[in-house]
Amino acid sequence: NAGVTQTPKFQVLKTGQSMTLQCAQDMNHNSMYWYRQDPGMGLRLIYYSASEGTTDKGEVPNGYNVSRLNKREFSLRLESAAPSQTSVYFCASSIWGTGYNEQFFGPGTRLTVL
C-alpha cells in the first residue's frame, strides 16, 4: 500500500498562474483533507471532504477550490496563484466515524509563487 500520495513534490509558479495539486489514497478512507503548513502558523485546514460527493471549507479556503473526484482522489486547485500561497501543502485522509479522526498524511507539495 502506498498510503497517501501527492503530486507534484515541488512546483514554482508565477503570480497569476493556475495549477492543480493531486492527492490519492489507497486505504479506503472516506474522508480527505487539504492543509497548508507555514513557519510559525502550524497546519491550517484549507478544505475537507467528509465523504465522496461532499466538500466543505476549512479555516483558510480563500483562493482555493477542491474536487473530490472519487473515493480515492481529492484535488486542490489554485486558480490565480499569489505569493501568499507559497507554502507546503499536505493532503490527508481518515476513516471518519471512529470518533478519533486519526489522519494519515502524504509527503507534501512544496509550492513557491514568485
Next chain:
Amino acid sequence: TQLLEQSPQFLSIQEGENLTVYCNSSSVFSSLQWYRQEPGEGPVLLVTVVTGGEVKKLKRLTFQFGDARKDSSLHITAAQPGDTGLYLCAGAPGAGSYQLTFGKGTKLSVIP
C-alpha cells in the same frame, strides 16, 4: 475556537537526556493525537489518547492525557538522534466534527 498551545516551541538536547513537551488548551477534547514530522515529510501519527488520565507508552515515548481532557504531555526517555523532528499535538473536538485542531508544534533536535 479551540486552541492548542504547545511548549516549548524549540528544544535542543544532548543524546541520552530526558525531555517533556506539553500540549495545553482551555477546551475539552474527545481525543488527542500526537504526530511526528521529519524534515521534508508529512506528519506521521504516533498515538491517540482518548480517556482522561490515560497513559500510553511507545518504546521510550510516554504519552499522557490530562484528567480533564484539556491537556497532554509527551515524555521521551534517553533521547536519541532519531527522535529529532517536529512533534505536533492535535485535538478532536468531539463526535460530528471532521476537523482536528493542531498545535504549532515543538521542534526537537537531539545532538549526538
